[in-house]
Amino acid sequence: xxxxxxxxxxxxxxxxxxxxxxxxxxxxxxxxxxxxxxxxxxxxxxxxxxxxxxxxxxxxxxxxxxxxxxxxxxxxxxxxxxxxxxxxxxxxxxxxxxxxxxxxxxxxxxxxxxxxxxxxxxxxxxxxxxxxxxxxxxxxxxxxxxxxxxxxxxxxxxxxxxxxxxxxxxxxxxxxxxxxxxxxxxxxxxxxxxxxxxxxxxxxxxxxxxxxxxxxxxxxxxxxxxxxxxxxxxxxxxxxxxxxxxxxxxxxxxxxxxxxxxxxxxxxxxxxxxxxxxxxxxx
Numbered sequence: 001x002x003x004x005x006x007x008x009x010x011x012x013x014x015x016x017x018x019x020x021x022x023x024x025x026x027x028x029x030x031x032x033x034x035x036x037x038x039x040x041x042x043x044x045x046x047x048x049x050x051x052x053x054x055x056x057x058x059x060x061x062x063x064x065x066x067x068x069x070x071x072x073x074x075x076x077x078x079x080x081x082x083x084x085x086x087x088x089x090x091x092x093x094x095x096x097x098x099x100x101x102x103x104x105x106x107x108x109x110x111x112x113x114x115x116x117x118x119x120x121x122x123x124x125x126x127x128x129x130x131x132x133x134x135x136x137x138x139x140x141x142x143x144x145x146x147x148x149x150x151x152x153x154x155x156x157x158x159x160x161x162x163x164x165x166x167x168x169x170x171x172x173x174x175x176x177x178x179x180x181x182x183x184x185x186x187x188x189x190x191x192x193x194x195x196x197x198x199x200x201x202x203x204x205x206x207x208x209x210x211x212x213x214x215x216x217x218x219x220x221x222x223x224x225x226x227x228x229x230x231x232x233x234x235x236x237x238x239x240x241x242x243x244x245x246x247x248x249x250x251x252x253x254x255x256x257x258x259x260x261x262x263x264x265x266x267x268x269x270x271x272x273x274x275x276x277x278x279x280x281x282x283x
Contacts, residue, residue, distance in 0.1 A: 012070075019043075024042070025043075026040065026042065036105075042152065045096065047089060056154060058096040059097045059155075060098055061100070079272055094283060096162075097148075115196070116133045133172050145183070158182055173188060190222045192232070218279055223236040
């Protein structure tokens with residue numbers, strides 16, 4: 001059983017679940033930047049030992065926490081993260097803790113919470129009035145991470161701390177890793193919404209970030225190609241090329257493009273094992 005000392009987190013008691021491996025806990029938080037309360041979900045790998053605090057784990061923080069391991073919690077399916085980490089554990093003997101914060105129910109509010117504070121050119125179909133990724137990031141770094149490190153058996157240093165997400169969440173993950181490289185040593189960006197700024201303006205933003213291999217951690221970029229996902233290709237590919245020119249070699253960056261995939265959790269789940277393995281296998 002989980003120790004009482006962990007405070008507000010309780011074991012998930014959902015009657016319907018597609019999770020097969022690990023341990024799943026959640027809590028409802030009041031957020032400093034939002035009116036609604038939000039679930040914070042923590043998935044612990046199958047080799048997590050509550051009785052052995054000496055055995056510690058890397059942690060990756062995700063937006064859209066409802067999509068991590070149980071498709072019954074999501075309107076769009078899940079990332080099947082429990083099954084992915086199980087496969088990595090069987091192959092490499094490595095695993096990680098996954099922490100996710102649920103997104104707001106309104107798509108426009110989600111977009112605002114995850115949108116980096118730069119002028120947005122392409123705002124349809126979702127209107128982004130007040131980009132607030134800086135506030136979301138402050139919560140992740142200033143409140144959520146210290147809490148998780150105090151309650152669970154984590155390895156808190158940057159090399160063992162990652163941030164990830166898809167679509168607007170992918171944009172947020174990139175923003176978080178760029179502005180807090182001392183915190184996040186791994187950056188998983190799936191279908192990142194860089195195109196919101198227009199490719200030309202986005203490339204100018206990249207110039208202002210001072211991106212260097214000796215400063216940033218590992219980066220994974222993925223993009224599909226079908227229907228709406230096609231809009232994400234150009235800016236994502238050019239971001240990869242930009243980083244390569246900055247000296248990010250194959251040990252620091254991975255780029256995946258599958259033109260047959262759509263903009264959905266099924267596609268991101270399929271490529272999650274490649275992304276997480278790129279990080280975990282060398283820890």
